Amino acid sequence: xxxxxxxxxxxxxxxxxxxxxxxxxxxxxxxxxxxxxxxxxxxxxxxxxxxxxxxxxxxxxxxxxxxxxxxxxxxxxxxxxxxxxxxxxxxxxxxxxxxxxxxxxxxxxxx
Amino acid sequence: xxxxxxxxxxxxxxxxxxxxxxxxxxxxxxxxxxxxxxxxxxxxxxxxxxxxxxxxxxxxxxxxxxxxxxxxxxxxxxxxxxxxxxxxxxxxxxxxxxxxxxxxxxxxxxxxxxx
Numbered sequence: 001x002x003x004x005x006x007x008x009x010x011x012x013x014x015x016x017x018x019x020x021x022x023x024x025x026x027x028x029x030x031x032x033x034x035x036x037x038x039x040x041x042x043x044x045x046x047x048x049x050x051x052x053x054x055x056x057x058x059x060x061x062x063x064x065x066x067x068x069x070x071x072x073x074x075x076x077x078x079x080x081x082x083x084x085x086x087x088x089x090x091x092x093x094x095x096x097x098x099x100x101x102x103x104x105x106x107x108x109x110x111x
Numbered sequence: 112x113x114x115x116x117x118x119x120x121x122x123x124x125x126x127x128x129x130x131x132x133x134x135x136x137x138x139x140x141x142x143x144x145x146x147x148x149x150x151x152x153x154x155x156x157x158x159x160x161x162x163x164x165x166x167x168x169x170x171x172x173x174x175x176x177x178x179x180x181x182x183x184x185x186x187x188x189x190x191x192x193x194x195x196x197x198x199x200x201x202x203x204x205x206x207x208x209x210x211x212x213x214x215x216x217x218x219x220x221x222x223x224x225x226x
Contacts, residue, residue, distance in 0.1 A: 006153075044204075088153075092213045098144060098159055099144075099146075100156070103153045104153050
């Protein structure tokens with residue numbers, strides 16, 4: 001079954017603390033993994049995609065095929081990072097372009 | 112505005128009524144997606160178009176739901192005989208076929224409340 005699991009509904013950290021939002025997936029094939037972020041009253045927007053291996057706003061995510069994980073990390077959280085974060089996968093190499101989303105993790109960065 | 116737009120932003124209707132939502136994708140995008148999001152859940156895929164062809168439909172899309180993209184540009188999602196369980200945020204997204212990474216751009220959503 002194709003599935004994305006985000007085990008934490010809510011993650012609270014203090015400003016300056018490291019952050020790790022977990023994402024595990026189940027997919028038979030070669031998925032593409034994404035992290036989307038939704039700030040308060042804004043639309044979903046792309047934060048990271050695994051194929052570009054980039055760092056955005058200090059966030060990084062590495063695809064671990066052995067552990068089927070794509071955890072999102074940031075060494076020092078900022079208050080403006082408070083938002084809802086969704087992990088998603090698609091399988092374009094299999095002709096599957098839809099996204100399968102996790103249930104999301106709300107990150108709260110405390111002052 | 113070059114982003115994905117959706118209308119209306121909010122819709123309140125009574126059970127049993129029909130509703131229609133519109134999505135205007137980014138102009139050069141040939142793929143268009145509809146998702147539904149309920150409280151506490153991530154978006155769930157409903158259906159997907161490439162140009163005017165509807166290529167995939169979720170089992171979530173019951174017979175009361177129909178989507179069209181008549182000229183490969185804007186799309187409409189119609190729900191007939193609405194039920195309270197249809198209350199949700201309906202999201203539209205678009206992407207460009209030639210992008211290797213399949214990045215999808217999302218609209219602001221239409222929030223449906225069925226009384």
